[in-house]
Amino acid sequence: MDSSLIEFNNVYKSYSISRLKYKRFAEDIGQIFQRVLTRKKRTIQKEKFVALKNVNFKVKQGESLGIIGKNGAGKTTILKLISRVTYPDSGEIKADGKIGAFIELGAGLHPELSGRENIYLYGSILGMRKKEIDEKFDDIVKFSELRKFLDTPIKRYSSGMYARLGFSVVAFMDPDILVIDEVLAVGDKSFQERCLSKMNKFVKGNKTIIFVSHNLEAVKSICDRGILLDHGKIIKDGRVSEVINTYLANYS
Structure with missing residues (x-):
């Protein structure tokens, strides 16, 4: 087989x-x-x-x-x-x-939304339910080390911060x-x-x-x-x- x-x-x-x-x-x-x-x-x-x-x-x-x-x-x-x-x-x-993909920097993220909002947006795009995102939210934030900037619109993030946020969501969706x-x-x-x-x-x-x-x-x-x-x-x-x-x- x-x-x-x-x-x-x-x-x-x-x-x-x-x-x-x-x-x-x-x-x-x-x-x-x-x-x-x-x-x-x-x-x-x-x-x-x-x-x-x-x-x-x-x-x-x-x-x-x-x-x-x-x-x-x-x-x-x-x-x-x-x-x-x-x-x-x-x-x-x-x-x-279940596929977790982090291919293009910023793909699936909205620049006008905050880091917090983008965690839910990107998680839902990847197929996660809100309850699952709620349960993994603290782990995602801790791994990204972006808690201080969580309520900042990500258009103010550096490319490194974009990468940290995007990868953290993908990594904790358990694909x-x-x-x-x-x-x-x-x-x-x-x-x-x-x-x-x-x-x-x-x-x-x-x-x-x-x-x-x-x-x-x-x-x-x-x-x-x-x-x-x-x-x-x-x-x-x-x-x-x-x-x-x-x-x-x-x-x-």
């Missing part, structure tokens, strides 16, 4: 990109005057950016998977697909269980699958250490973690398995130390 919580089967994902069509400078000058006289609109080219190309992998319950690669490799797209923020053009995705993208890129060292400690507790509790980070030491400390992506393709899938060595040898 297949015990995989997550499966990607021939997953292909692309995005449309709109660009202004540029020609040689002399031609552009002529077209500017033509548009002024005729009110002719500029030509917009639509291009397709392929984020993932026929990606296949499985993640079992209790596995901790680190996904690494250069910017634009497709790492965050995989997290968004797992979290159902977006959907593939083709292929099949399975993600069973089956924890999906984290670059949470260690912001925040002070103390917060980063608390995040790593919390994620390690998830691993020991037989939870599944999908972790994207450019911090290779953090990936190595959390994850037992790694995937290296390049231009939407899986280059290597295996022991995290071996995957990191391949990345350092070929992409650093």
Whole structure:
């Protein structure tokens, strides 16, 4: 019996990109005057950016998977697909269980609301009931170390404070699958250490973690398995130390 919580089967994902069509400078000058006289609109080219190309992998319950690669490799797209923020053009995705995702800084948070109000807002977006948030509220606040700023609109928060609030809510929703993208890129060292400690507790509790980070030491400390992506393709899938060595040898 297949015990995989997550499966990607021939997953292909692309995005449309709109660009202004540029020609040689002399031609552009002529077209500017033509548009002024005729009110002719500029030509917009639509291009397709392929984020993932026929990606296949499985993640079992209790596995901790680190996904690494250069910017634009497709790492965050995989997290968004797992979290159902977006959907593939083709292929099949399975993600069973309660998913806690912290992918984009500030996503799910409202800048005009206070930290207190955003805990309830973000918790409800993640599928928590009010009673559950009430029960975990003090733990969330304690972990975030934002009690002093709890009734301040978060538009006045720093990026590090955003990260502390968002991660704290996700960490205490007790998900089956924890999906984290670059949470260690912001925040002070103390917060980063608390995040790593919390994620390690998830691993020991037989939870599944999908972790994207450019911090290779953090990936190595959390994850037992790694995937290296390049231009939407899986280059290597295996022991995290071996995957990191391949990345350092070929992409650093």
